[in-house]
Amino acid sequence: MKISESKEWKQLTSHLLEDIQGIKVGELNDLKSRFEDFSYEFDDLLIDFSKQKVTSKTRELLLSLAEAANLKSSIAALSEGKPINTTENRPALHTACRLPASVELVVDQIDINLAVQEEISKIDKMVEKLSNGHWRGYSGKPIRDIVNLGVGGSDLGPLLVCEALDEFKVDYPNNIRVHFASTMDGSQISDIFNTLNPETTVFVLVSKSFSTIDTLSNAASAKAWLMSNCPNEALVDKQHFIGVSVSAEKMGEWGIHPDNQLRLWDWVGGRYSLWSSVGLTIAIKLGMENFKLLLSGAHSIDKHFFETELSQNLPVLMGLIGVWNSNFLGVPAQAILPYDARLKYLPNYLMQLEMESNGKSVTQGGESIDYDSCPVLWGEVGPNAQHAFYQMMHQGTRKVTSDFIAPIRRFSKEDSEHGKSLQEQHLLTLANCFAQSRALMTGGSLDELASNSSEKKQFPNPHKFYPGDQTSTTILIPELNPYTLGQLIALYEHKVFVMATIWGINPFDQWGVELGKIMANETLSELKNAASTEKFDNGTNTLINLVKEGIGKNGKGSNS
Numbered sequence: 010m011k012i013s014e015s016k017e018w019k020q021l022t023s024h025l026l027e028d029i030q031g032i033k034v035g036e037l038n039d040l041k042s043r044f045e046d047f048s049y050e051f052d053d054l055l056i057d058f059s060k061q062k063v064t065s066k067t068r069e070l071l072l073s074l075a076e077a078a079n080l081k082s083s084i085a086a087l088s089e090g091k092p093i094n095t096t097e098n099r100p101a102l103h104t105a106c107r108l109p110a111s112v113e114l115v116v117d118q119i120d121i122n123l124a125v126q127e128e129i130s131k132i133d134k135m136v137e138k139l140s141n142g143h144w145r146g147y148s149g150k151p152i153r154d155i156v157n158l159g160v161g162g163s164d165l166g167p168l169l170v171c172e173a174l175d176e177f178k179v180d181y182p183n184n185i186r187v188h189f190a191s192t193m194d195g196s197q198i199s200d201i202f203n204t205l206n207p208e209t210t211v212f213v214l215v216s217k218s219f220s221t222i223d224t225l226s227n228a229a230s231a232k233a234w235l236m237s238n239c240p241n242e243a244l245v246d247k248q249h250f251i252g253v254s255v256s257a258e259k260m261g262e263w264g265i266h267p268d269n270q271l272r273l274w275d276w277v278g279g280r281y282s283l284w285s286s287v288g289l290t291i292a293i294k295l296g297m298e299n300f301k302l303l304l305s306g307a308h309s310i311d312k313h314f315f316e317t318e319l320s321q322n323l324p325v326l327m328g329l330i331g332v333w334n335s336n337f338l339g340v341p342a343q344a345i346l347p348y349d350a351r352l353k354y355l356p357n358y359l360m361q362l363e364m365e366s367n368g369k370s371v372t373q374g375g376e377s378i379d380y381d382s383c384p385v386l387w388g389e390v391g392p393n394a395q396h397a398f399y400q401m402m403h404q405g406t407r408k409v410t411s412d413f414i415a416p417i418r419r420f421s422k423e424d425s426e427h428g429k430s431l432q433e434q435h436l437l438t439l440a441n442c443f444a445q446s447r448a449l450m451t452g453g454s455l456d457e458l459a460s461n462s463s464e465k466k467q468f469p470n471p472h473k474f475y476p477g478d479q480t481s482t483t484i485l486i487p488e489l490n491p492y493t494l495g496q497l498i499a500l501y502e503h504k505v506f507v508m509a510t511i512w513g514i515n516p517f518d519q520w521g522v523e524l525g526k527i528m529a530n531e532t533l534s535e536l537k538n539a540a541s542t543e544k545f546d547n548g549t550n551t552l553i554n555l556v557k558e559g560i561g562k563n564g565k566g567s568n569s
């Protein structure tokens with residue numbers, strides 16, 4: 010039975026019609042105990058749902074929906090390593106990558122934490138060798154630059170963490186820096202070639218499958234760059250390339266030396282993999298201690314998710330409210346708004362996490378669903394987004410729900426003038442964060458606000474009127490550090506799982522990305538073929554033929 014046919018789903022629909030429709034979220038927030046009733050804490054992390062359009066009854070009915078969808082047993086299946094990724098017949102065990110070393114996790118009679126810990130020691134050794142200057146390039150100089158070549162899940166997680174925690178980077182004597190190149194178009198990798206020294210650069214080829222053309226094409230260019238400086242391929246491979254993949258065979262075929270291979274398992278999904286050897290660049294930049302703190306922050310959320318009753322379980326509540334917004338309130342979009350520029354890659358990271366996991370329209374059993382799944386997610390650092398797309402959120406026609414994310418503490422108190430000024434800037438940022446969620450909720454008229462009058466005008470200027478009634482969740486972390494960032498990311502991972510479970514879909518496969526890859530291969534052979542093509546649709550054929558004919562080569566828009 011589809012979840013939309015359940016009694017609990019129907020009760021939510023009736024609740025919407027009878028109790029919620031016509032109510033504005035701002036009216037709910039007028040109740041004195043609102044914050045107390047709808048905010049939750051775990052460790053020092055606080056989630057405030059008071060600006061969501063939910064009442065106690067909504068919460069109660071959503072929790073019943075979770076029971077009806079067997080959420081509890083699904084959470085147990087996730088934690089125990091049952092093969093819940095049914096289309097690929099394997100477990101989803103990213104949580105195993107952040108287990109404390111002393112804990113056993115036996116799956117199919119094997120303690121998989123042994124394999125995890127073995128890989129962590131290999132990472133540790135590599136970090137040590139790089140940091141003490143013993144890893145040397147072809148000319149004997151110590152390595153200074155590490156370039157992560159990967160895309161999607163093999164790029165976004167390490168990129169997010171390395172950028173967000175830059176202040177925690179290790180001050181190596183040889184001043185090691187990490188860089189990222191993901192796009193197949195060559196722009197990023199050519200910047201790397203223009204700025205780094207081949208003698209002191211190591212490339213980390215991160216690809217779970219080791220067959221992703223984006224990464225392999227960047228890797229091929231990297232090898233060509235190195236070999237134009239040192240024609241000894243074996244030496245280049247040994248001193249300048251590390252591989253991270255499920256397939257030792259493919260890494261070997263490419264030329265990755267066995268000592269430089271880090272292992273990944275098919276039970277770690279790409280977009281859930283930053284906790285594994287995929288996080289090598291994180292460990293290099295932040296050091297092993299911080300990498301382990303990141304893992305333990307995530308593990309604290311795993312324990313909370315696996316062990317806490319549904320009504321007090323943060324990812325469960327986040328997921329259920331997400332379902333309520335998508336399926337009952339009909340909110341099609343979700344904005345991710347970190348009020349801290351260090352989290353600038355969080356929106357991109359969550360776009361992949363949520364939309365690649367839950368952007369599906371069939372159940373685990375292959376049946377079409379008759380309700381919406383993943384909303385459209387997008388985002389930007391909040392203060393910048395205020396000057397860009399908030400206009401649409403305040404006065405556009407679309408419903409949007411937002412996550413406002415901010416650290417409570419930022420700059421430590423310093424007596425210097427600029428220290429005080431930075432403190433002020435942090436307060437200014439928090440003020441904007443809280444004001445924007447309030448403004449989205451209450452709306453109002455600019456004229457009335459400007460005149461400080463509580464009197465409502467009968468005909469407010471429509472251009473200066475804000476309808477309000479946009480919902481949001483506020484997530485506050487005490488401060489941004491490896492532990493709290495681990496918590497934040499794990500929170501979202503489990504929220505995605507909760508939503509998938511309610512919708513009955515598999516969040517761990519991504520068949521939707523395959524068709525385009527096949528078509529790109531066919532298109533490439535046509536582009537390379539000198540004769541004009543008629544193989545595809547008229548529009549596509551024309552685009553291909555235009556490129557072959559070199560249209561626009563001598564016009565004003567060309568400088569080649």
Ligand SMILES: O=P(O)(O)OC[C@H]1O[C@H](O)[C@H](O)[C@@H](O)[C@@H]1O
Pocket residue numbers: 160161162163215216217218219220221224279280365519522
């Ligand atoms: O790690 P790889 O096998 O190279 O995959 C890299 C990425 O590309 C795929 O097409 C998927 O869309 C992503 O889920 C994946 O993270």
